[in-house]
Amino acid sequence: MNELLSWGIIVAAVLALVGLGFAALQVVSSSDEFRIARGFFIIASIIAAGRIILWGITTPRSLTLRLIICFTTCGLIGISAIEAVRYVNRKRDRWISSASSVIDPPSVEESVETEEAVRSNFVCANTRLVDLGYLYGVLTEKTSEKTVRATVVAFANRGNTASMKNYVKARITFYDSEDRHFQHINNGVWLDEEGESIEFFDVGEVRELAIALMPMSDMAYAFDKEVMLDLAPAGKDLRVEVSLIGGIIPHLLGTYNFRLTLKPEISIDEIKG
Numbered sequence: 001m002n003e004l005l006s007w008g009i010i011v012a013a014v015l016a017l018v019g020l021g022f023a024a025l026q027v028v029s030s031s032d033e034f035r036i037a038r039g040f041f042i043i044a045s046i047i048a049a050g051r052i053i054l055w056g057i058t059t060p061r062s063l064t065l066r067l068i069i070c071f072t073t074c075g076l077i078g079i080s081a082i083e084a085v086r087y088v089n090r091k092r093d094r095w096i097s098s099a100s101s102v103i104d105p106p107s108v109e110e111s112v113e114t115e116e117a118v119r120s121n122f123v124c125a126n127t128r129l130v131d132l133g134y135l136y137g138v139l140t141e142k143t144s145e146k147t148v149r150a151t152v153v154a155f156a157n158r159g160n161t162a163s164m165k166n167y168v169k170a171r172i173t174f175y176d177s178e179d180r181h182f183q184h185i186n187n188g189v190w191l192d193e194e195g196e197s198i199e200f201f202d203v204g205e206v207r208e209l210a211i212a213l214m215p216m217s218d219m220a221y222a223f224d225k226e227v228m229l230d231l232a233p234a235g236k237d238l239r240v241e242v243s244l245i246g247g248i249i250p251h252l253l254g255t256y257n258f259r260l261t262l263k264p265e266i267s268i269d270e271i272k273g
Contacts, residue, residue: 017044045081121159
């Protein structure tokens with residue numbers, strides 16, 4: 001009876017936390033609801049896994065049965081927690097996209113003022129050419145299976161303590177040697193980032209943006225086809241314009257220009273001034 005009661009309390013607590021997590025997603029007015037929902041889901045998974053581990057420690061059942069139940073149940077709880085957090089992240093990204101679609105773009109004067117005020121905070125730290133791969137759907141250098149070669153730009157937030165930006169995304173536009181529009185990427189891919197934007201771009205932090213991805217194997221086409229760059233018709237080089245956009249209410253943080261050289265070797269450099 002006592003064991004049944006203890007399990008009942010845990011199950012009720014876990015279900016209540018999961019319910020609160022979903023409830024938080026129904027009344028989204030700011031990014032706080034997404035953090036609250038993630039917190040409820042993670043706490044629920046910790047409580048559930050902790051109760052299973054406690055059962056494994058205290059039960060008189062055989063070692064084989066304890067191993068099977070503990071490994072299987074904790075594995076399922078872990079997978080559920082991961083998918084719950086990913087679900088919240090997808091909801092957050094859709095909410096940010098819908099918010100940006102209903103906001104009028106800033107006027108030329110507003111854009112220039114915003115850029116002059118913020119550009120000194122976000123600077124190009126370096127550029128490089130690197131081989132990357134996908135680990136659990138995230139573009140990263142931290143994998144042995146490299147499938148794409150990428151030109152990468154590192155941006156650093158060099159602002160003061162009040163200059164942290166939320167939900168920073170990048171829009172990338174390519175122009176040919178005659179400055180004609182060549183290709184546009186609405187949501188650039190940040191390295192080691194699951195979503196389309198950086199949730200918190202803190203002061204002193206450096207984050208890398210993939211400017212152009214060139215497939216090294218057929219596997220590359222399974223991911224991010226939008227950012228694959230067909231270099232065949234591009235000619236010798238391209239001008240690349242990167243616009244950083246951030247905030248709960250999206251606004252322009254700065255515009256940066258780069259020269260993507262294709263021949264004789266691929267390289268990327270910032271255009272100063």
